[in-house]
Amino acid sequence: MLKALMAAGMLAAGLAAPALADDAPGHPVKLHRYTAPLYAWNTNSYWLESADGVALIDAQLLSSDARYLAAAIKASGKPLKGVIITHGHVDHVSGLDVLRAEFGDFPIYGTEATKAAMPDIWAGAHRFFAMPNMFDEALSETMVLPDHMIRAGDRVEIAGISFEVFGGGPGEAADNIGVYAPALKAVFAGDMSYPFAHFYTGDGHPSGALAQARALRAAYDPALMVYSGHRDPAPVAQLDDQIAYLEFMIAETKAAMADPANLGDNGFLKREARRAVMAKILERYPHYDSFGFTAGEIVPGNIYGAEQEIKAATGS
């Protein structure tokens, strides 16, 4: 009853009621979240349910998780009307073949750059995670690519739910986008946001990730919620911490690389110099999450990503 009164009050004030807190009858859009277990990096898929069907954002890493996700969607009794892929990393696309098998044909929205990058990412992930029992199951062998091209500034409608596409360009991945859903006043950022976690920059574009985080912070009301590819939702204002983290990581890597004594013959940081940068990051962010890996695995890879970008920029 209280919820219904609140919803009525918000409607009178011309505001959309927040769907997570509101299960009042007749509410147009409901938000659901499926989160993978820690060993599959707590990867999030979000599915939005309207009277017409379901719109899904990102498709999971493991086939088992994609099957659980499909079962949850099926339990709603609504058809899956489309999937938005925020970027081409395997933890967001590998479940697409399971979803195709479960739901048949539906449009898969993604950018040209994501589609172009996926085959290499796919091959690399299969090489890297080929060892048995990494996830207690093999990664899917069947890559499914986006078939409906979108880019920043586009408006996409799935199951009667509108999404505004933002972002684009290299950042956490070769290309990262997010979508804003006005019906929920919710920002779905994919991996352009890593609240309270070591921001992944291992693909070598930390400046792009930083620019995207700043743009996201500037574009939306600080109190709106950001639903990220990993970890729990956090307000737009929390991006301040992520921006500071990336600035610190890039600055410390640059400072270390400015001392020739720290560089190996290949022009990258020597192991001990990289570990010294890592120690500074861990000292400053001791509580940060590292997705089922150890920080000692994640952070050096991120620093190496920054080294690649700095080295390319200086032409050394």
Ligand SMILES: [Zn+2]
């Ligand atoms: Zn991810």
